[in-house]
Amino acid sequence: MALLLFVNATNKGGYKPGDKVKDFNLKNIDGNMVSLKSMKDVKGAIVVFTCNHCPFSKMYEDRIIALDAQFKSKGYPVVAINPNDVKAEPDDSFENMIVRAKEKGFTFPYLVDETQEVATTFGATNTPHTFVLEKDKKGNFVVRYIGAIDDSPKDASKTTVKYVEDAVNSLLGGKKVEKNQAKAIGCTIKWKKA
């Protein structure tokens, strides 16, 4: 009961830029568990809440793969998390996650947030919904950017602002992230019904 109150007190409505992230430990499509702590030699992470079924998530799949290609070697790997309730959306089952990752050639962990606790703690509401984290000197992961990947979901070639890329490049350059939040439409996360 006390633990629940503590969690609620520190996390009203999800993270804001500047917040320290509570580590998670979620199952990857290869069966192994992945936590932020388990990621060695990283400067941060690009956490993307995404799923199989949502058309907006699908529009961004190639760009998410491109972000991993661009930034993993520089210390900012992508970590994808599927937060959806399988009962509400059978397309988002663990088995289908494995299939999709293979089809598209995902190069990053694709984790399942079975209890939806991580999505709740982060304050994720959409798919896709991206959180750029930076590792501080003490080893804590701090939120530096929240929201959309860029400003053109349908057509990547019409993008004028690449929010996530800009954020990570700022961090790599030792600079403050100027645009630390950007909104975009997407699917609601499929929350479990009580």
Added chain:
Amino acid sequence: MKRFILSIFFTIIALRLQAQDVEVIKKPQMMQMLAPQDNSVYVINFWATWCAPCVKELPAFKQLAENYTDVKVIMISLDFAEDIEKTKKLLNKKQIGFKTYLLDETKYDTWINDVEPSWQGAIPATIILKGKKRIFINEETSFETLEKKIKSIQ
């Protein structure tokens, strides 16, 4: 004969277009809808043909419009403007005959906060307005819930 067939063809097209009145709007028109000048109850729903829970709840809005004729039901589709035929087809299938809208603004970060600061942009989303009062629903809703909310905002 050719002219006769052509005129039938155009009549059918005209009738089809009339069947689904979906007006394409931009941000200024949408913002006007969100700041009504009268004291009616407005129910504004953001949806899209590609959003399954949005489509599932369309009948609730149809029923609301039918049962409460003095409530102004405003459906705003977030489909891409080039996909408007899909929007019209779906509305036709769901037998939604009243005028609806399609917002042609894909730079989402420029208007989501102005519609509702607490909204991250996920759809379905519904706003109920009466004068200065406002209720924001950011999840799939039902006729019963809408009915309850419009009664509470009176």
